[in-house]
Amino acid sequence: MNHEDTTTHVVAQGTFDLLHPGHVHYLRDAAAMGDRLTVIVARRENVTHKQPPILPNRQRRDVVAALDAVDDARVGHPEDIFAPIEELRPDIIALGYDQHHDEAAIEDELARRGVECSVRRASPRDPEYDGELLSSGRIIDRILEERA
Structure with a gap:
């Protein structure tokens, strides 16, 4: 018997x-x-829009993979950020609320490569209490302020 897969696969990055x-x-x-x-998980060498990550690629992948919400985590492709998307063929690409990506540009590139999936933004998360840090950069800045 041939059952059509009705699972909705989401990719976040x-x-x-x-x-x-x-x-x-x-x-x-x-x-x-x-x-x-x-x-x-973006490879350190591919992060060009901000300071490169402090932690190694594999460590960041392993920590993300340990989260209950995550079924699988992998380090991105060394040269082509769309290569894993072509391989995985997700139904949805979920972008972070404040990620720098341009949805239209992503959709255009996916269409050019013959990948049919939608691009959505996650909802914002406001700090739940005064002083809560929701940015790796802000966490690093706070460490430098308090420990340097």
Whole structure:
């Protein structure tokens, strides 16, 4: 018997340096968009829009993979950030609320490569209490302020 797969596969991606509650919110939100969540952790050498991550690729992947919302985590492709998407063929790409990505540009590239999936944004997560840090960069800044 041939059963059609009706599982909705979601892919999320990010740097995930110094995991914080904002990351957890993003990945829970992404997981809620479907039935299976795969996370692609950006390679250090591919992070060009901000300071490169402090933690090694594999360590960041392993920490993300340990989260309950995540079914699978992998380190991104060394040269082509769309290669894992072509391989995985997800139904949805979930972007973080404040990630720098341009949805239209992603959709255009996916169409060019023959990958049919939607691109959605996760919801924002406001700090739950005064002083809660929802940014790896802010966490690093606070460590430098208080410990340097």
